[in-house]
Amino acid sequence: MKISNYNLLLAISTLLSGVVIFASLWHQYQKVEQVSRIHYQSRLLVQTIEHVFTMSQLWLTTQDLLFSGRQTYLAKGINEQSAQLRQTLMSVKGKLVNKDGNDLVLKLIVATEQNDVIVNLFSQVSRQKNTYWQARIADSDQITTMYVSNLEQLSAQVMRDNHFWSEQAKRAKSNFTKLSFLVVSLYLGFILCTVSFFSKYIVKPIENITALALQRTSAGASVEFIQTRAATEIIDLSIAIQQFTQHITIEKQRAEQERCNVIRANDKANIIMDTIPCSVLLVDEQGLIKECNIETEKLLLRDKAHIIDKPVANFVPALATLDGQFDKDIALKNMEESLLAPGFENPHIEFTGRKIVIMGAINYLITLNDINERKHSQKALSSLNEQLIQAEKLASIGQLSAGIAHEINNPVGYIRSNLDVLNDYFKPLLAYIALTNVDLTKNSANKKAAQELYQREDLDFILEDIEPLIASTLEGAARVSKIITDLGNYAHIDEKLPEAIAIDELIEKSLTLVANELKYKVEISKDLAANVNVIGFPQKLLQVFINILVNASHAIETKGCICISSHVVQQEINVRFEDDGAGISQENLKNIFDPFFTTKPVGKGTGLGLHIVRSIIEDHHGRIEVSSKVGQGSKFDIFLPIHYDELAANKLSVKQLIS
Ligand SMILES: Nc1ncnc2c1ncn2[C@@H]1O[C@H](COP(=O)(O)OP(=O)(O)OP(=O)(O)O)[C@@H](O)[C@H]1O
Ligand SMILES: [Mg+2]
Incomplete structure (x- = not known):
């Protein structure tokens, strides 16, 4: 049964039983009240009748005294007593319920009235012993005897009524007590039933569920929650709890699984992180x-x-x-x-x-x-590269040295021959000066000798030839000086800091140093129009140009041409070396920048030239491109960035820019 239904039933039954109990108790109580009131009135009536008896006794005694003739004045008193008796009897009449009693009361009243008439007769005359009065006394006796008899009947009736109502009152009270007892018993029984229902079908199952829940909580074991002997709601509750715990168990297992997965994933992540x-x-x-x-x-x-x-x-x-x-x-x-x-x-x-x-x-x-190790190795590598570049440069100087020596010998040769000629010119000039230093007007012989010397030694020619000779000598000395300076600069290791380089001038310098290498077979065509500076290391770029020129020269077997140009293309300087030499095969073209790649016989080339060329150009953030056709020649394009804009825009130092 459902608790809600039970509650409804309980409420309805409580209400109905309450109404019935209250109505029956009320009815019984009213009955007890009514009977008790009647009983009380009957008791009062008994007392009144007793009082009537007493009064009647007095009344009869007084009457006897009157009739005995002693005091006639008593008649008035008797009349008053009879009046009182009637009054009392009248009051009794109103309270009597049955007709017989009322008839008796009426008879008593009438008797008093009849007796009063006789008594009044006696009040006017003194006591006489005659028959008339004797007859009146006899009448009175008859009346009073009737009176007493009626009074006794009335009394008996009243006593009976009183006894009857006393019994009725007792019975009503007893019934009320029984009913009350019954009601209380029924009520207690009802409460007992309710309590036992609650205890059996609600409290006990709830206690069971609680105990099972505690058992499950502490032991964690699976527990059967379902209650069969319980109110429907409790059964539903137990089923719901059962399903809920099953759900929780599944969820818990899933959560545990997820927790394990998370731990595993975390461990895995940590292992991966640490590995x-x-x-x-x-x-x-x-x-x-x-x-x-x-x-x-x-x-x-x-x-x-x-x-x-x-x-x-x-x-x-x-x-x-x-x-x-x-x-x-x-x-x-x-x-x-x-x-x-x-x-x-x-x-x-x-x-x-x-x-x-x-x-x-x-x-x-x-x-x-x-990257500390890498940095150290980079440093070491860069130092090695530097050494390699330097070594290659020295090797190329070695290669160029014969030509350079020749280039120096040539001006030195004509400086020497010029000086020899000048020396030859010096003697007749000195003799002529000695002759002309004396006063020629005083010594005409000297004048003549001087003129003869002038003519003989052709001093006109000598004086004319001296100036170009000195100029040629000076030019030769300047050439030697330039070659030696350029060579010295080239051999010199670059400063650590980059500097601004006029690229066209640098190309000219490279040509000076390879001049001897080129002059017998190569015609140089120049179009140097860059006219801007690049930031970098001049000796290294000089090494680049020399290597390319020497390679081009080597590629030209007998006679050829090398075209050199420099132009600004967008933000770059493009320096181009184009020769019409042997050219490079497509197969070799892929390898020419590799270190130690050479097509030259052993001892002639190391194969490092172009490798170093590319390395230097890349150090300058530039690039080199090559195109070639066998039998037609090769073209090397060098692109170097012009950094002026960046320098100006970023306010960078040259050093910062290059690094
Ligand atoms: N202008 C060119 N014309 C034809 N071949 C060239 C030219 N420049 C380079 N090469 C080819 O590229 C090769 C590599 O040149 P690289 O300068 O690196 O070494 P190398 O000249 O052989 O030796 P070295 O170390 O003395 O310079 C040369 O052996 C040559 O075959
Ligand atoms: Mg080379």
């Missing part, structure tokens, strides 16, 4: 480090506890903006070289960042690579 051979940091949007791996601990030389929740910029200053905030744009750069904060012995790192969303929150996965 990654570079430092990995997980950084939140504010730039605080939220996770890191073992490599990070090694790189930053501290344990995880001293890394987590610290701003990443504390360790990598490049990841902070000028006002100290986390710079997300920089963090997302790809393989950005940077430095750790001051204090780290090996500060060179390279970082890469990726934006990742974890549970709706933006994070940054930053990897830091320790």
